Amino acid sequence: KDSYAVTLLPGDGIGPEITAATKQVVQALATRCNFRIEWKEALIGGAAIDAKNDPFPQESLEQCLASDSVLLACIGGYKWDKNPRELRPETGLLKMRKEMGLFANLRPAKVLPQLIDASTLKREIVEGVDVMVVRELTGDVYFGTPKGIDIVNGQRVGYNNMIYSESEIDRIARVAGDVASKRGGKLCSVDKANVLDVSQLWRDVVTDVITKDFPDVQLSHMYVDNAAMQLIRWPKQFDTIVCGNIFGDILSDEASMLVGSLGMLPSASIGESGPGVFEPCHGSAPDIAGQDKANPLAMILSAAMMLQYDLDRPEEAALLEKAVEAALDAGVRTPDLKQENDGCKVVGCAEMGEIVAKLV
């Protein structure tokens, strides 16, 4: 296959800028490597609320499902912060994950030598850190029922159900086992099995799947509170981490801070089959939107994950990653990456896109 349909979801804030830069880079790569991409666009988040009164309209879902893959920029902004839940940008994101069956979220936190000083942790602690967090994305307390706010004995009571079925745990464990076996071969499953029944089942099923079907993967278990400590104490102990949706939400964000610059972190959300969604981990930064100050590299690295996981072009994915590193080596930095006395030149979002496009 040498032609792919890719849906772009530019979203809000700096989304359109980084999408344009990413598209240019991937286009240059396609030209160089002789494949074709047919680009489409669709609405999500605040942009979709404004245009369609729905943070993820049906036509966007259909457009995404009809594609080979989806590249999402970022969503959200002050403008929609006071909206009711069903008209908030995040709700569109959750709907997209659920309706596209994107149950596995892969979030690498890799410390690049060029940017090591951006970390708030000491150099010897973060040098060489390369952690992959595999987060379950369509279950847990995020989607569990019953849920709500009721009146009980004259007072309000709020509740959400933290729930996992065996099959949900089984399939995320397989993704994690697969990812770990292609990386360092070490998998740490994070839960709270000393307190929670749902975690006890999680631990049982993960243990079964990995010991039976991934005999080469070395499995360990860690409580979530300890994992939150160990990520700071000695992050190099981790290779691949697997956890449920809410613990993964917290730990993947914590892990991303080891890297120092959120502007470099990609992610992949994938399902059993069908298109995945690839997106940077950072937000929509409404305060700098439209000023050509945004950093497109996390979205460009997300495109590399798309090439690897959805378009089955691992070599092209590697080329793209190398081009990003080459740009850093060439001494150009977007404002967020600039460190005092690093001798680097500050460039805008568009120029960074052009530079990486030239380097692929």
Place this chain on the structure above:
Amino acid sequence: KDSYAVTLLPGDGIGPEITAATKQVVQALATRCNFRIEWKEALIGGAAIDAKNDPFPQESLEQCLASDSVLLACIGGYKWDKNPRELRPETGLLKMRKEMGLFANLRPAKVLPQLIDASTLKREIVEGVDVMVVRELTGDVYFGTPKGIDIVNGQRVGYNNMIYSESEIDRIARVAGDVASKRGGKLCSVDKANVLDVSQLWRDVVTDVITKDFPDVQLSHMYVDNAAMQLIRWPKQFDTIVCGNIFGDILSDEASMLVGSLGMLPSASIGESGPGVFEPCHGSAPDIAGQDKANPLAMILSAAMMLQYDLDRPEEAALLEKAVEAALDAGVRTPDLKQENDGCKVVGCAEMGEIVAKLV
């Protein structure tokens, strides 16, 4: 009042050693400051499982409730790790919290200038950090029902209910408001209100309580994933943090790693009335138990919190804290605190106790 009944719960592992050292120090303080402590002991954790087949026997509960305050060392060990849930040391801890009504857990993370290099974070990031995490301790997914592991459509499903009532949120918000008003006056409430109904109620009630009854406290809200990042990115932005049980479990442990040495971190668990329980944040370190290598300072600092919160002797609490700092200034360190080239002398648990006792 100048005489107090204090129950000691030495627990497991290094527990008895650090309890002995702490008792000696508090005894020296009592003599110096003209008050009396009547010491009792009771069983909890593995020690209680071995002796009574119950991780928190009824007689321990009664003994604690009949005291003015309780000092707990630490519990757990490999020996009981494979026990069924009801015969695990942690279960005793949860039972104690629930039955003694200890709904508020205060966990200060204060970076001491003497130990700043123990942190894995850069000096300029952690210097002067002084965060207090107020964690709700008897609600949330820890105790919520329904819970269990059922068979549904031929497969196992595990679930726990993340639930808070208005009155539970109200009372922890009041403790947090009170704590914040006596500290820097800033309170950050952490939740996941963009996804969870229970967090939406949390946010509403906390906002009501603080704006109405703590007008001098400056309240902000943060999502838990962002809080996990911000604690690493710029911890000095925080003064007092309030959150539910599970988010507090994770964030208080994360915050404690900013300090670098778990061996210095006390905690207080308090209720509406009745005795509180004061304990170090570290575990029972079974690998060094009985070797006189343990660090008693976190338990000694927990005794200082006991003096402040339960025995209403803030001046004596301050004296105790000063004695701990004076010991560090005198250049003695337990093995866990020793840094290469710090010029300090390594001492054992008992000797550290003696030194602090002399300094009070």
